[in-house]
Amino acid sequence: MTNRNQRIESIAAQATEWRRELHRHPQTVFEETFASDFICSKLTEWGIPHERGIATTGVVATIEGRRNHSGRTIAFRADIDALDVIEQTGQPWASLTPGKMHACGHDGHTATLLTLAKYLNDTRNFDGLIRLIFQPGEEAGKGAHQMLREGLLERFPFDEIYGYHNWPTLPRGTFAIKPGPMLASVDVFQIRLHGKGGHAAMPHATLDVIPAAAQLVLALQTLVSRETDPMANAVLSVTNLTAGTGAANVIPGLATLTGTVRTFNKDVRDHLQSRMASMVKSIGIMFRLTAEFDYTRLIDPVINHAQETEYCREAAAAIVGPDKVESMEPIMGGEDFGGFLEQRPGAFIVIGQGEADPASPHNRGLHNPGYDFNDAILPTAASYFAELAERRLAID
DSSP states (O other): HHHHHHHHHHHHHHHHHHHHHHHSSSOOTTTHHHHHHHHHHHHHHTTOOEEEETTEEEEHHHEEEBBBBBBOOOEEEEOOOOOHHHHHHHHTOSSSTTTTTTSSHHHHHHHHHHHHHHHHHHOOSSSSSEEEEEEEETTOOHHHHHHHHHHHHSSSSSSSSEEEEEEEEEHHHHHHHOSSSOOEEEEEEEEEEBBEEEEOOGEEEEEEEHHHHHHHHHHHHHHTTTTTTTSSSSEEEEEEEEEEOTTTEEEEEEEEEEEEEESHHHHHHHHHHHEEEEEEEHHHHHHHHHEEEEEEEHHHHHHOOHHHHHHHHHHHHHHEEEEEEEOOBBOOOOOOHHHHHHOOOEEEEEEEEEEEEEEOGSSSOOOOOOOOOOOHHHHHHHHHHHHHHHTTTOOO
């Protein structure tokens, strides 16, 4: 253990610089060429076989253990994309790309997986294969499924998969996980109500979309408050309502509503989508409007497999002690890692990065322009992955 910790601490010192270089050059969904090039340059330097171009900018590396008698393969995943956020951290390594920022810590996740790659390649203290999946497009909810559609499982098969996310609201050195539902599905919708615009002094000559949109916003809320079991978590939020030109004397002919739906339950998800479509159609009939409804399922829920969750809990406890591994309550945020968990057993864990100083950028919420990944957790996260790898593919 001591030897491994020393090795990983040594690599993590370099990984801090890797992370900060990635942070300086953020790119968003399927445009992550800088990260992809950077990852491949390190893997090539270390002689680790890898393939790039999966889901455009994704990279998959494979490391064979000292033995490969088990016939088993474990995968670890890191996301590599950034966000359309204007950075306000003031850090020396702040984004050099206007309007884009690593505001969710994917630069840190990537640096963690590179640290793991270097350690495993140097030691190979396991029996089997390790896949390292550097995934693009997580923030758009497309990357995991795109990699699967392009044959990830067929080209790079694995038996189990694990991932993590940094968590600013947990103290540094703390882990949290739970079996079953952990993060919600993420769906988005757009509703367009087409009417007939006209002069506000003559509403009888129009087909007014404003009252129809107002009633629809209120009606949609009843799908959660009155049609969903209170014990079955769900969120339906209308986040944008656009109508009119700003003129006080003009009734618009179009209203557009957009928003998101979140849940952990497939039946609830199906019901909400179906009932939303019915409500939109009915509002159109009631107000003599043309109503259009588009609903897109972006991300499946993250539902951790029970046995694999226990493996994660045990590995985390070996790194920080059992008192630092907490049970996490489900949250309605989304993560497309759930797409992998639908195909293979595995689990997703969060690792705290919060500091005692309330002004620390490591305490800022994810997607906040003042957020920064805490480099101090790099050795903790990489050690956790290494512990999990060596436990699941133990050399007898």
